[in-house]
Amino acid sequence: MDLMKKDIIFKEVTFLKGIGKKLSKYLKNRKIEKIKDILLNLPYSETDRSKLVKLDKLEIGKIQTIKVVVKKLNFPRIRNLPNKIICEDETGKIEIVYFNSREGYLRKLFKINETVIISGKINFFNKKYQITNPDYVTDTDKEDYVKKIIPKYTLTKGINEKKYRALSDEVINNLPNIDDWHDESFLKKNNFIKWRENIVTLHKTKEGQNPKSKAYKRLVFDEICANLLVLSKNRKKIKKKKRKKVFRFYYEKKIINNLPFKLTNSQKSVLREINNDLISETRMFRIIQGDVGSGKTIISLLAAGNVIESNYQCALMAPTEILAKQHFILTKKIFKNTNIKIEILTGKTERKKREKIINDLETGNINFLIGTHSLFQKKINFKNLGLAIIDEQHKFGVKQRGELANKGGKNCDLLLMSATPIPRTMMMSIYGDMDISKITEKPSSRKKIITLSKPESKINELWSFIKKQIDNDNQIFWICPLIEESNFVDFSSVKNKFELIGKKFPKRVGLIHGALDKNEKEKVLNKFLNKEIHILVSTTVIEVGIDFPNANLIVIENANKFGLAQLHQLRGRVGRGDKQGICILLFKKSLSKNSIKRIKTLKNSDDGFYIAEEDMKLRGFGDLIGYQQSGTKNFRFADPIIHQDMFLLAENYIKNFDYKDDENRFTFLLKLFDKAEIINQEFD
Numbered sequence: 001m002d003l004m005k006k007d008i009i010f011k012e013v014t015f016l017k018g019i020g021k022k023l024s025k026y027l028k029n030r031k032i033e034k035i036k037d038i039l040l041n042l043p044y045s046e047t048d049r050s051k052l053v054k055l056d057k058l059e060i061g062k063i064q065t066i067k068v069v070v071k072k073l074n075f076p077r078i079r080n081l082p083n084k085i086i087c088e089d090e091t092g093k094i095e096i097v098y099f100n101s102r103e104g105y106l107r108k109l110f111k112i113n114e115t116v117i118i119s120g121k122i123n124f125f126n127k128k129y130q131i132t133n134p135d136y137v138t139d140t141d142k143e144d145y146v147k148k149i150i151p152k153y154t155l156t157k158g159i160n161e162k163k164y165r166a167l168s169d170e171v172i173n174n175l176p177n178i179d180d181w182h183d184e185s186f187l188k189k190n191n192f193i194k195w196r197e198n199i200v201t202l203h204k205t206k207e208g209q210n211p212k213s214k215a216y217k218r219l220v221f222d223e224i225c226a227n228l229l230v231l232s233k234n235r236k237k238i239k240k241k242k243r244k245k246v247f248r249f250y251y252e253k254k255i256i257n258n259l260p261f262k263l264t265n266s267q268k269s270v271l272r273e274i275n276n277d278l279i280s281e282t283r284m285f286r287i288i289q290g291d292v293g294s295g296k297t298i299i300s301l302l303a304a305g306n307v308i309e310s311n312y313q314c315a316l317m318a319p320t321e322i323l324a325k326q327h328f329i330l331t332k333k334i335f336k337n338t339n340i341k342i343e344i345l346t347g348k349t350e351r352k353k354r355e356k357i358i359n360d361l362e363t364g365n366i367n368f369l370i371g372t373h374s375l376f377q378k379k380i381n382f383k384n385l386g387l388a389i390i391d392e393q394h395k396f397g398v399k400q401r402g403e404l405a406n407k408g409g410k411n412c413d414l415l416l417m418s419a420t421p422i423p424r425t426m427m428m429s430i431y432g433d434m435d436i437s438k439i440t441e442k443p444s445s446r447k448k449i450i451t452l453s454k455p456e457s458k459i460n461e462l463w464s465f466i467k468k469q470i471d472n473d474n475q476i477f478w479i480c481p482l483i484e485e486s487n488f489v490d491f492s493s494v495k496n497k498f499e500l501i502g503k504k505f506p507k508r509v510g511l512i513h514g515a516l517d518k519n520e521k522e523k524v525l526n527k528f529l530n531k532e533i534h535i536l537v538s539t540t541v542i543e544v545g546i547d548f549p550n551a552n553l554i555v556i557e558n559a560n561k562f563g564l565a566q567l568h569q570l571r572g573r574v575g576r577g578d579k580q581g582i583c584i585l586l587f588k589k590s591l592s593k594n595s596i597k598r599i600k601t602l603k604n605s606d607d608g609f610y611i612a613e614e615d616m617k618l619r620g621f622g623d624l625i626g627y628q629q630s631g632t633k634n635f636r637f638a639d640p641i642i643h644q645d646m647f648l649l650a651e652n653y654i655k656n657f658d659y660k661d662d663e664n665r666f667t668f669l670l671k672l673f674d675k676a677e678i679i680n681q682e683f684d
Contacts, residue, residue: 006176006178006668008035008176009034009035009036009039009175009176009672010034010035010036010671011034011035012024012033012034012035013027013032013033013034013035013037013038015035016035016167016170016171018167019167022158023158023159023163025158026156026157026158026159027159029156029157030154030155030156030159035171036671036672038167038168038171038172039171039172039175039199039203040636040672041153041154041168042153042202042203042208042209043151043152043153043203043208043209044152044153044154044209045151045152045209046149046150046151046152046206046209047063047149047150047152048063048149048150049063049064049065049119049136049146049147049148049149049150050065050147050148050149051064051065051147052065052066052067052117052147053065053066054066054089054090054091054092055068055088055089055091055092055093055094055129056091056092057091058094058122058129059122060122060123060124061121061122061123062121062122063119063120063121063122063135064119064120064122065117065118065119065136065146065147066087066089066094066117066118066119066131067089067115067116067117067140067143068087068088068089068094068115068116068118069087069088069089069113069114069115069116070085070086070087070110070111070112070113070114070115070116071086071087071088071093071112071113072085072086072112073085073086073106073107073110073112074086075103075106082097082098082099082132083097083098083099083101083103083106084096084097084098085098085106085110087110087116087118092129093128093129094128094129094130094131095128095129095130095131096110096118096130096131096134096137097130097131097132097133098132098133099132099133101133109137110137114139115139115140116137116138116139116140117136117137117138117139117140117142117143117146117147118131118134118136118137119134119135119136119146120132120133120134120135120136135161135162136162150165151165151168151203151204151208153165153168168203172199172200172203172204175196175199175200176196177196178195178196178668180194180195181195181665181666181668181669186653190221190649191214192214192217192218192221193214193215193218195218195222198215198218198219201215202215202216202219211637211639211642211643212642216637217643217646219637220637220638220639220643220646221646221649221650222669222672222673223635223636223637223638223673224429224635224638224643224646224647224650225650225653225654225666225669226666226669226670226672226673226675227429227432227635227673227675228428228429228432228650228651228654229654229666229669229670229675230433230670230675231428231429231431231432231433232432232433232654234433235285235432235433235434238283238285238414238433239282239283239285240282240283240410241281241282241283241410242281242282242283242410242411242412242413243281243411244278244279244280244281245278245279245306245307245310245312245386245413246279246310247278247279247306247307247309247310248309249306249309250305250309251302251305251306251308251309251335251338251340252271252302252305252306254305254337254338255301255302255305255334255335256302258337259298261443261444261445262444263295263298264294264295264439264441264442264443264444265441266294266438266439266440266441267294267295267298267299267439267441269437270288270299270437270438270439271299271302271303273286273435273437274286274288274299274303274415274437275303275306277413277435278303278306278307278310278387278413283410283411283412283413283414284413284414284415284435285413285414285433285434285435286414286415286416286434286435286436286437287415287416287417287418287431287434287435287436287437288300288415288416288417288418288437288438288439289418289421289422289431289436289437289438289439290417290418290419290438290439291419291421291439291440291442291572291606291607291608291609292419292568292569292571292572292573292608293442293443293446293572293575293576294419294439294440294441294442294443295439295442295443296417296419296439297327297330297391297417298334299439300316300389300415300417301330301331301334301335303387303389303415304316304331304368304387304389305335305338305340307386307387307413308340308367308368308386310386311384312384312385312386312387312411313361313364313366313367313368313369313382313383313384313385313386314367314368314369314385314386314387314388314389315368315369315370315371315375315382315385315387315388315389315408316331316368316369316370316371316389316390316391317370317371317372317373317375317376317388317389317390317391318370318371318372318391318392319372319373319391319392320372320522321346321347321348321372321522322522322525322526322529323391323392324344324346324370324371324372325344325346326547327370327391328342328344328370331368331370335368340367340368341360341365341366341367341368342366342367342368342369342370343357343360343366343368343369343370344369344370344371345357345369345370345371345372345374345375345380346371346372346374347372347374349374357369358379358380358381361380361381361382361383362381362382362383363383364383364384369382376407382409384411385408385409385411385412386411386412386413387412387413387414387415388407388408388412388413388414388415389415389416389417390414390415390416390417391417392417392418392419416434419569419572419608420565420569420612421565421608421609421611421612422612423609423612423613423616423640424613426616426640426647428647428651429635429638429640429647432651432654438609440609442606445578446575447575447580447581448606449571449572449574449575449581449582449583449606450580450581450582450583451571451582451583451585451602451603452582452583452584452585452603453559453584453585453586453587453599453603454584454585454586454587455586455587455588455589456557456558456586456587456588457589459586462555462584463504466505466535466553467505469534469552469553470505470508470534470535473531473550474534474550474551474552474553474579475528475531475534475535475536475548475550475551475552475553476534476535476536476551476553476554476555477535477536477538477548477551477553477554477555477570477573477574478497478501478535478536478537478538478554478555478557479538479539479554479555479556479557479570480493480494480497480537480538480539480557480558481539481557481558481561481562494511494513494537494538494539495511495513497537497557498511498537501535501537505534505535507533508533508534508535509533509534509535509536509537510524510527510528510533510535510536510537511524511536511537511538512524512525512536512537512538512539513538513539514539524536528548528551529548531550536551547576548573548574548576549576549577550577551573551574551576552574552575552577552579552580552581552582553574553581553582553583553584554570554571554573554574554581554582554583554584555584555586556570556571556583556584556585556586557586558586558587558588559585559586559587559599560587560588560591560592560595560598560599563598563615563618564598564601564602564611564612564614564615564618565608565611565612565615567585567598567602568602568606568608568611570583571583571602571606572608585599585602587599594618597618598615598618601614616640616641617641
């Protein structure tokens with residue numbers, strides 16, 4: 001096969017000789033669809049077949065390579081008995097055993113009195129050494145083909161090691177010399193080698209199995225760069241010239257004077273950053289990162305007031321109908337003594353009402369529209385949209401962010417909010433296309449949630465405490481990790497717990513979990529909001545930023561099975577009113593060191609950013625809350641803990657060059673990591 005043309009690397013694997021529909025289907029199970037996927041499928045281990053071992057030095061259970069003389073062929077005529085070939089060297093004898101092999105094939109492979117090289121797993125049976133169905137048998141002319149340190153790859157049914165190794169070798173040995181996208185001086189300075197040489201090194205040496213090796217780090221650096229290039233290009237597409245907003249802070253001052261609390265210094269600082277963006281000639285593309293209850297929404301509404309004063313419309317989009325309704329109620333309350341016209345649009349809005357809203361939007365009779373994703377449907381057209389606010393931003397990926405900006409039009413600023421604190425290392429790689437504002441203080445009126453831990457064996461001690469809470473008209477969340485009882489893992493089931501608590505507190509308990517449809521979930525949540533039920537037994541679906549001001553107690557079962565960030569998000573569901581919030585963590589007796597550390601960290605801190613950092617150290621990047629749902633866990637090789645230096649290096653690298661001046665330089669890199677399609681999206 002000729003791979004000398006680099007574009008062939010991006011062709012389907014069926015382009016390679018010997019790969020038909022069946023084999024390509026098996027490869028697809030390993031996410032190997034294009035030739036470049038073979039390059040990025042790194043070995044996880046290796047088999048050392050390089051040393052020839054004498055028969056008196058064999059080790060049972062190991063894969064070893066021997067050089068022996070064929071002495072006898074034994075083909076029994078009784079069905080189901082194995083074929084055996086007796087071989088020897090000067091130190092002893094060994095049996096080579098085959099099941100279901102043709103006699104003619106074995107006679108060609110093993111010729112009497114000829115020397116052969118055999119490699120396979122050593123067994124011991126009936127006081128004799130054996131190799132059953134050896135991996136390799138060849139004559140001494142091809143000794144070097146077998147005597148190698150052979151990389152081991154994770155494979156699936158239908159692909160054997162020998163077949164995949166031949167395939168991988170064909171691709172790697174025929175790689176074209178590709179012009180590197182990094183300057184030689186940069187490679188030399190950072191102890192990197194050229195891309196082609198690097199790929200070969202990753203497959204042919206132990207460096208491909210070591211995330212800290214020089215070759216692996218070069219691959220990591222390229223992956224982070226590809227990701228940051230997409231964000232950089234996305235930023236340039238969105239942050240274009242616009243008309244300045246002009247306002248005198250009329251609504252902002254009026255609302256602040258009427259608030260029953262004072263803004264924190266952190267809130268004031270973020271509001272200044274947003275206002276500076278609004279009055280600039282460049283479109284705002286900013287995210288407010290703030291812990292649970294830090295006051296992000298009020299800041300976004302103050303900004304909306306300034307935009308409406310500038311004779312523009314505003315839109316606020318929330319991920320669920322119930323959250324959209326809460327924002328609508330709050331906004332109506334905030335703008336109560338103004339002439340600002342506010343409406344809500346969701347999937348449940350009646351047809352006549354919907355038609356009126358659509359018409360009033362187009363004519364400019366609505367200043368502020370709040371709703372779910374339905375706000376950005378094709379038939380919804382604003383007369384003059386000046387600000388789009390997106391809540392719970394981590395539910396939307398890079399592609400969707402661009403589409404939202406596009407929907408808004410040339411003069412529309414974009415403000416996003418997230419209550420999911422992101423560790424510093426990850427900020428750039430997730431939000432690199434946005435300006436980032438952080439609210440780091442909580443309102444002084446908000447009491448710190450008391451966090452307690454208790455062994456599950458003492459659960460009965462809780463019932464009198466819960467009864468007291470209900471008698472005082474307080475509400476309780478009870479969190480369980482699984483829907484159904486598992487036979488394999490000792491987890492609590494929400495259904496079983498619902499029945500148990502229901503018996504103790506009849507007609508006071510509701511149940512919500514991921515298997516319920518959207519409408520059923522909303523019904524139960526509304527009952528809880530309206531205080532028709534006092535206890536909500538739930539899985540983690542209540543993490544979303546819905547405000548339950550009357551809930552002041554949360555009980556989390558199997559707390560040791562949740563991540564720190566997730567526990568912190570759950571804890572933030574209570575204590576949002578004027579009463580003291582309490583979080584009780586229930587745990588099993590036998591806790592790991594990490595579990596003890598997680599519970600201790602949570603009890604000692606309520607800083608979401610610190611907790612996110614600790615969570616990443618303890619559990620790794622992949623498990624952090626919000627990443628998986630949003631598709632932002634898009635690193636295959638890079639790990640923010642192991643490769644922190646590579647993240648910082650890539651961040652500086654991307655900042656210091658103009659992508660526009662060198663458009664084609666990174667085309668190969670972007671295609672290699674499947675980023676080309678995203679980066680080529682066009683926006684207004």
